Amino acid sequence: MPEIKTAGKPLNEAKKAAILIHGRGASASSILSLSSYLKLDEFALLAPQAEGNTWYPHSFMAPDQQNRIALESSIATLETVWKQIQDAGIKPEQVYFIGFSQGACLSLEFAARNAQKFGGVIAFTGGLIGETFQPEKYSGDFGGSSVFIGSSDRDFHVPATRIKESASLMEKMGAKVKTLLFDDPEHTIRQEEIDWVNKNILM
Template sequence: MHEYNITEKGVPLKEAEHAIILLHGRGASAEDLLPLAKEFRIKNCYLAAPQATHNTWYPTSFMAEEKANEPWLSSAVDVVKRLIDETAEHLPLNKIYIMGFSQGACLTLEVATRYAAEYGGIVAFTGGLIGKELKIERYNGNFEGTKVFIGSGDKDPHVPLTRIKESKEILEKMGASVQMEIYPNRAHTITMDEINKVNQLLF
């Protein structure tokens, strides 16, 4: 199970005007993703990055049978939801941005869609909703026009394009405004073009 271990940077939460929650990928750490926030055109921002136990949010593919990823997946969802709730004690949800890369991108979309609301923005750098099959009844709430960015390569080895498209459809049915950018033959990484598009969309 995951411990509640949060690395904080930027402006102290009680003084911040915005917050970005950053979810790292498999094998990485909270510290690895925090420098990404420097690329965004946002000021007076609190940064928070939770750390997965053993650097992994869940043990197998995000498209495996759910029981194969439990109890780690439920624990990961609980950690991120707790962080959102604690951040929302100081800032409205529409000032809170949730972002992740790879495994962290999948977790970003999963938590945001299970608890859909008007967030500041949602960013998934190569990710999709979690589960062998996607069932819309698993998700609750309404995004109320929240802007969502999903970027990926067209032949990513970990995240199939079909799952990204399925995820986009579900988020849009739940009231999100989704911008999807698919890059031919792009490696499993975050590109400056994606960062620029996030700046244009959200900041």
């Protein structure tokens, strides 16, 4: 069983849940600290911990074989968290995915592989995973789910081209996508991103 840190409302008392997914080298505890900035007071918060603090060993755009085993294990971890939330009776449209960097990539990847009406997908610096862009991997209909992707327009790890490709694919799958690309080189979460998400997705 994966290690899952929890915060916020108890799962059996909450009507909404958020799965928070940390970045490379970070931890479940560190991503939970985002709840101080996001409007998550009414949520059950679940943050899985990656083994060795990384969800997959190489770049999210490395040759697929290099990340395959670790990536599938990480997707399975998210499936475990998803099942816990579903078993608690929380509807998919009340479930939110929130990730940064590796966690943002994983959030988008899991959501696109299992597209349905979610509460929202919030990706702070991320794109769909793979050496090349592979639309055939994804299926389902987001049914108007809100998807947010914010990043630098020249992030060292996540090219803006992959962010735009990911946004376009998810729009074709029925998501309402908002991208905010900032004119700075920082690999971080900006206050403008927090403000947009609080106003438009977590209101």
